Amino acid sequence: MAYWLFKTEPDAYSIDDLKSDVQQSTFWEGIRNYQARNFMRDQMQVGDKVFIYHSSCKVPAVVGIAQVTKAAETDPYQFDASSDYYDPKSTPDKPRWIGVTVQFVELLSSQVTLKAIKADDAIVDLSLKKAGRLSIMPVTEQEWRHIIEMSKR
């Protein structure tokens, strides 16, 4: 089982939206970055754990946990000309973009802020720390455990 971190803008779709969504789950559409896509396509499996991270907001932070409930499938929004996620270069017989389905697991008892993560020497490799703009990134098991511990402080 692998660990991941998904960024989302809470104004658009927050962890609370996920929690109150149908079956507490959602198709994670709109990933338009090749590195992120390749993680979903090549490595992500049902049962993988996911940190939900709120970005572009007052306090950027890891706020909760979700899990992958469905492996990658074609993201239909790439064919929808009225969608922000429309990609005119993608075709149904050769789709470029995919998404997985995730389900809410739990809220962290306290959020772990970007500030705290940046200040913590135990977290070195996390892309979040390297000014990465990656919307989906791998998390090592140690980092996962460490961030869970931080949320309990």
Added chain:
DNA sequence: GCCAACGTTGGC
């Protein structure tokens, strides 16, 4: 709202 960082595009 600014701007640095970085990914993508397209001309050559």
Added chain:
DNA sequence: GCCAACGTTGGC
């Protein structure tokens, strides 16, 4: 295939 220009992301 290089690289400059451009667009986007995301913290502040």
